[in-house]
Amino acid sequence: QSVLTQPPSASGTPGQRVTISCSGSSSNIGSNTVNWYQQLPGTAPKLLIYSNNQRPSGVPDRFSGSKSGTSASLAISGLQSEDEAHYYCAAWEDSLNGYVFGTGTKVTVL
């Protein structure tokens, strides 16, 4: 059972802005940076956001991350059909001395 909670699903029409939340605690998000991953169907995860709000080279600026206290968010602006995927937040968990993934959110483009 993950210590990082995400909504199971989110959706939007092309061009809309979609936001995904990730709720944690003081021992994970509250004291460590957050990463976000995108997993397209049948493929390995891809790092989308690291250190709360940084994008690796090649990730479109439509994707943005933020963190406040013990929660984090991923925003997708100008939603496109190719954004239909599962999205996972992740962070280091001090109490476990390990890395934890969120429960995952399936984004559907209507």
Next chain:
Amino acid sequence: QITLKESGPTLVKPTQTLTLTCTFSGFSFSTTGVTVGWIRQPPGKALEWLALIYWDDDKRYSPSLKSRLTITKDTSKNQVVLTMTNMDPVDTATYYCARRGDGSGFQYWGQGTLVTVSS
């Protein structure tokens, strides 16, 4: 160019030990800061972190699986090996190896290998 590839059995029997090898190129454990981990994903379920190994041979394990896991590296062969003992059908999953990049995120991933546990 950084690449990683997992290899190992696709089918194991309950109680057997699983050994997976991650063979990589484009980086070396001789470089300070290099960290490689294993992550798994049961069919239709979320990602689960399993283990990490650092360039200095420090290691971290998922507490829930620590008693069953061993992670090692072979710097000369550019490989990371994960062993998991006492396999059970619930361990059926796609197993990924990945290298940390900037921050704490896993930036480089292998394609994954599906391991099925069944008698």
